[in-house]
Amino acid sequence: MADGNNHRAASLPDAPDPALRRLEPLVGTWEISGSLVQGRVRFEWMTGGFYLVQHVELARPGRELIGVEYIGYDEDTGTLRSHFMDNHGADFTYTWDVQGRELYTWFGQKGSDNFFHGRFSQDGDRYDGAWQWPDGHGGTGGYSATGIRVGVP
Numbered sequence: 001m002a003d004g005n006n007h008r009a010a011s012l013p014d015a016p017d018p019a020l021r022r023l024e025p026l027v028g029t030w031e032i033s034g035s036l037v038q039g040r041v042r043f044e045w046m047t048g049g050f051y052l053v054q055h056v057e058l059a060r061p062g063r064e065l066i067g068v069e070y071i072g073y074d075e076d077t078g079t080l081r082s083h084f085m086d087n088h089g090a091d092f093t094y095t096w097d098v099q100g101r102e103l104y105t106w107f108g109q110k111g112s113d114n115f116f117h118g119r120f121s122q123d124g125d126r127y128d129g130a131w132q133w134p135d136g137h138g139g140t141g142g143y144s145a146t147g148i149r150v151g152v153p
Contacts, residue, residue: 015049016048016049016050016073017073017075019073019080020049020050020052020071020072020073020080022080022097022098022099023043023052023071023080023096023098025098025103025120025124026043026052026054026098026103027043027044027045027052027152027153028042028043028149028150028151028152028153029041029042029149029150029151029152030042030043030147030148030149030150031147031148031150032058032145032146032147033145033146033148034143034144034145034146035143035144035145036060036061036143037058037059037060037143037145038058038059039056039057039058039059039065040057040058040150041054041055041056041057041058041147042054042055042151043055044153046070050072050073051070051071051072052070052071052072053068053069053070053071054068054069054071054082054084055067055068056068056069056084056086063088064087065086065087065088066086066087067084067085067086067087067090068084068085068086069082069083069084069085069094070082070083071094071096077095077109077110079095079096079097079110080095080096080097081093081094081095081096082094082095082096092107093108094106094107094108095108095109095110095112097110101119101120101121101122101124102117102118102119102120103116103117103118103119103120103127103129104116104117107133113133113134114131114132114133114134115131115132115133116129116130116131116145117129117130117132118130118145118147124149125148125149126146126147126148126149127146127147128144128145128146129144129145129146130142130143130144130145131143131145
């Protein structure tokens with residue numbers, strides 16, 4: 001997502017881009033468990049439908065992570081981009097996509113070598129996947145994660 005859409009202030013769209021509806025399978029509250037992460041996330045549509053908002057409460061070894069993420073359609077890149085802010089001062093940008101039962105989140109731009117890939121269950125109430133990234137030594141780091149939907153709005 002660009003730093004903002006100030007340059008489009010006089011011509012903001014009347015309706016959300018239809019590409020945002022691909023994120024609908026995420027809506028609800030999810031219990032997250034994995035090899036390095038435990039906690040809960042909640043996805044909900046902001047009034048108007050231009051943003052999917054994720055509320056994050058996760059724990060990693062020695063670190064609690066509380067944050068919020070706004071995912072919207074970025075006209076400049078034609079992708080679903082987000083800004084994630086947390087209690088440690090992060091202001092990270094991600095790119096999201098859902099294609100069928102496949103879930104993708106890239107740190108930064110689509111195609112980044114730091115990404116999450118998961119797959120939703122047939123009923124859509126579970127996903128299994130993993131984050132991976134270059135470990136700086138020629139290998140790959142990362143962790144697995146499972147989300148189980150425990151509530152819908």
